[in-house]
Structure formats: C-alpha cells, structure tokens
Amino acid sequence: xxxxxxxxxxxxxxxxxxxxxxxxxxxxxxxxxxxxxxxxxxxxxxxxxxxxxxxxxxxxxxxxxxxxxxxxxxxxxxxxxxxxxxxxxxxxxxxxxxxxxxxxxxxxxxxxxxxxxxxxxxxxxxxxxxxxxxxxxxxxxxxxxxxxxxxxxxxxxxxxxxxxxxxxxxxxxxxxxxxxxxxxxxxxxxxxxxxxxxxxxxxxxxxxxxxxxxxxxxxxxxxxxxxxxxxxxxxxxxxxxxxxxxxxxxxxxxxxxxxxxxxxxxxxxxxxxxxxxxxxxxxxxxxxxxxxxxxxxxxxxxxxxxxxxxxxxxxxxxxxxxxxxxxxxxxxxxxxxxxxxxxxxxxxxxxxxxxxxxxxxxxxxxxxxxxxxxxxxxxxxxx
Ligand code: ATP
Ligand code: MG
Numbered sequence: 001x002x003x004x005x006x007x008x009x010x011x012x013x014x015x016x017x018x019x020x021x022x023x024x025x026x027x028x029x030x031x032x033x034x035x036x037x038x039x040x041x042x043x044x045x046x047x048x049x050x051x052x053x054x055x056x057x058x059x060x061x062x063x064x065x066x067x068x069x070x071x072x073x074x075x076x077x078x079x080x081x082x083x084x085x086x087x088x089x090x091x092x093x094x095x096x097x098x099x100x101x102x103x104x105x106x107x108x109x110x111x112x113x114x115x116x117x118x119x120x121x122x123x124x125x126x127x128x129x130x131x132x133x134x135x136x137x138x139x140x141x142x143x144x145x146x147x148x149x150x151x152x153x154x155x156x157x158x159x160x161x162x163x164x165x166x167x168x169x170x171x172x173x174x175x176x177x178x179x180x181x182x183x184x185x186x187x188x189x190x191x192x193x194x195x196x197x198x199x200x201x202x203x204x205x206x207x208x209x210x211x212x213x214x215x216x217x218x219x220x221x222x223x224x225x226x227x228x229x230x231x232x233x234x235x236x237x238x239x240x241x242x243x244x245x246x247x248x249x250x251x252x253x254x255x256x257x258x259x260x261x262x263x264x265x266x267x268x269x270x271x272x273x274x275x276x277x278x279x280x281x282x283x284x285x286x287x288x289x290x291x292x293x294x295x296x297x298x299x300x301x302x303x304x305x306x307x308x309x310x311x312x313x314x315x316x317x318x319x320x321x322x323x324x325x326x327x328x329x330x331x332x333x334x335x336x337x338x339x340x341x342x343x344x345x346x347x348x349x350x351x352x353x354x355x356x357x358x359x360x361x362x363x364x365x366x367x368x369x370x371x372x373x374x375x376x377x378x379x380x381x382x383x
Pocket of ligand 1: 028029030031042043045113114115116119120157159160
C-alpha cells in the first residue's frame with residue numbers, strides 16, 4: 001500500500017489534536033492528490049468526526065467559514081486548512097447545492113460525495129492512502145474519472161463540469177470516456193454563479209494548458225454567459241501565464257471586450273481588456289512614437305492588453321515594439337517632465353497656464369523623448 005510521510009507539520013498537528021480529543025481526522029481531497037503528484041498544495045482539507053463547534057473549541061484561532069456545511073478554517077504557515085465534519089449530501093434540485101447535508105456519517109460516505117476519484121482519497125494516521133474509489137490507479141494513469149455515475153454527478157453540481165476540464169488543464173490528465181460522454185450530454189441551463197465559473201476559467205487559463213478553455217466553449221458550458229462563441233484557443237499558450245495576458249488573449253480570440261467583466265473578474269483585468277480591444281480595433285501603434293502616445297493616453301495595462309491580443313492573433317511584433325519602447329524609460333506623464341510644476345510657477349506661470357504648458361511640453365516630449373532635459377524644455381518655453 002502507498003504510504004506518505006511528508007505531510008506539512010500544521011496539517012499533521014491539526015489531525016493529531018483532533019485525534020487526541022477523541023475524534024477521527026484525515027487529510028483528504030486536493031491536498032492528498034497534490035502530495036501524491038509531488039505538487040505543493042495551496043490549501044488543505046481535513047475531514048473529521050468532530051462537529052464544527054467541537055473543532056472551534058479545540059482551535060481558538062479557527063474561523064467559522066462555512067458552518068452550515070460543517071466547515072471551519074484554520075490559518076497556518078502551510079496555507080489555510082479547511083476542517084470539515086464528515087458529511088453526506090442529498091438532493092441537488094438547483095444543480096449546484098445539496099438540498100440536505102447530513103452529518104453523523106463516516107469517512108467512506110464523506111469520500112463518496114467528492115467529485116473525482118483522484119480527489120476522493122484520504123490519509124490514515126500511519127500515512128497509508130485510503131482509496132475506496134481507485135484514485136491512486138487513476139492518478140498513476142493520468143485519468144479523470146467521476147466518483148460514481150458521471151451523468152448523475154454532473155447534474156447534481158454543474159460546477160463539476162468546469163472543474164473536470166480545469167483539472168485536465170492543470171494536471172495534463174485525460175478525461176475518461178465516461179466523462180467525455182457525460183460532458184457531451186450536459187445541458188447548459190443551470191444557474192451557476194458567474195464568479196465561480198470565472199474562477200474556474202481563470203484557473204484553466206493560468207494552467208500550463210490554457211487551450212482547454214476551448215473545450216469549455218465547445219461543450220457549450222459557457223453559453224449562458226457567452227452564447228455560441230467558439231474559438232481556436234491554441235495560441236493562448238504562447239502568452240505569459242498571468243491573468244491580464246491570458247484574459248486579454250481569450251477576449252481577443254472571442255472578440256468580446258466584456259468577457260472578464262461578464263465572468264466577474266476584478267477591474268484591474270476587466271478595464272484594460274475592454275480598452276485594449278478597442279485600441280486593437282482602432283489600429284495598434286506601429287512605432288515607438290505612436291506607442292508613447294498610446295501609453296500616455298490609455299495607460300500601461302491597456303497597451304499591454306492590446307499587445308497581448310495581437311500576440312494571440314499571431315502577431316508578435318506589437319508586443320516586441322511595446323517592450324522596447326518601455327525599455328527606453330520614456331517620459332509618459334507630466335510628472336516625469338524634467339521641468340516640474342513648481343519650477344514653472346517660479347518662472348511666473350500661474351494655475352491653468354501651468355497645466356496647459358505641461359500638456360504642451362509632454363506632447364512635444366512624447367514625439368521627441370530626447371528633449372526631456374531641463375535646458376531643452378526651458379529653451380522650448382522661450383520660443
Ligand atoms: P484546488 O484547491 O487545487 O483548486 P481541490 O481539489 O483541492 O483543488 P477544492 O475546491 O479546494 O479543490 O476542494 C477540496 C476538495 O473538496 C476536492 O478535492 C474534492 O474532494 C471536494 N470538492 C470540491 N468541490 C467539489 C464539488 N463541486 N463536488 C464534489 N466535491 C468537491
Ligand atoms: Mg484545495
């Protein structure tokens with residue numbers, strides 16, 4: 001039997017404390033999966049027989065993050081540990097949330113409610129892997145398979161449709177044929193929160209295989225938000241694995257300036273993507289001078305987004321030009337002018353005249369960056 005000895009100490013300590021108090025406790029789910037894969041889990045899950053109140057009593061720093069579902073979160077140096085009371089779920093009439101959650105069940109039933117076999121393993125106190133659903137075998141084969149009947153499991157909670165494609169993208173795993181079949185028959189009507197869907201799309205976009213977003217489109221999973229949009233998403237892999245480049249790339253491929261907004265992404269991404277697509281449509285800057293003007297007018301992130309969009313469309317040149325334009329550290333704002341507002345005031349200029357002069361100087365310097373020197377600007381003023 002497979003054994004694990006490298007459990008992070010806060011997770012081991014959390015389980016030990018629960019066991020000392022007379023409860024059973026097991027690391028479960030994504031943390032176990034990632035540890036077996038040699039990946040570093042971002043968060044941990046511990047399943048226990050203790051009730052949320054008993055967990056709270058045992059750990060004074062615990063935060064009651066999801067009491068109705070039996071979840072209490074322990075912040076630790078190895079990331080948050082979600083301690084959840086063993087539970088069974090029943091009746092999913094809304095396609096997302098169980099109608100009832102019952103506690104007082106054991107580990108076996110708790111593992112049975114989990115989505116995929118590789119996410120349905122636990123670690124016993126001696127480090128042995130508890131694996132009633134064949135997760136180890138699937139982990140070794142690199143296969144994503146549902147716990148139980150995929151059609152039923154996907155109809156219970158439609159977020160699992162997104163999760164399975166996201167895990168395929170993150171782990172490089174194949175979908176079991178039963179999963180592919182169920183995906184093909186999944187209807188697209190259920191009311192998932194756009195924010196949750198956006199988060200799964202983003203995890204997919206930021207993975208080593210962002211093109212899997214194309215499968216979400218192809219299976220119609222995104223149609224409640226994006227209609228019948230389709231795209232060849234292969235070019236996304238050539239963009240930096242950060243939110244702005246990958247969202248910008250996808251928005252360009254779908255020609256949808258509102259995409260990040262629709263899927264409830266933060267304004268720091270949504271705004272530059274919307275403006276960037278407009279810049280792309282209006283014609284991208286072609287040389288350093290035009291890029292400097294665009295940077296001064298639209299801002300750095302919008303220009304970057306537009307250049308990433310060109311990249312996604314197969315044109316690498318705009319991004320190269322933008323990078324080399326920025327490398328010269330050009331003056332792009334009145335604040336960066338070699339002549340300050342204070343100095344202009346000392347020269348006898350007043351309020352509105354200062355602003356107008358700065359704008360005139362900046363326009364000049366955007367054309368001729370080499371002129372951003374005090375003497376040259378003074379000379380220009382004299383003319
Ligand atoms: P990651 O943390 O990398 O996003 P994860 O598998 O840990 O992946 P979490 O959302 O942290 O995902 O969930 C922890 C565990 O809870 C999962 O491994 C799985 O066992 C279970 N789980 C999470 N979401 C669902 C779901 N929608 N349906 C069934 N089980 C789920
Ligand atoms: Mg997790």
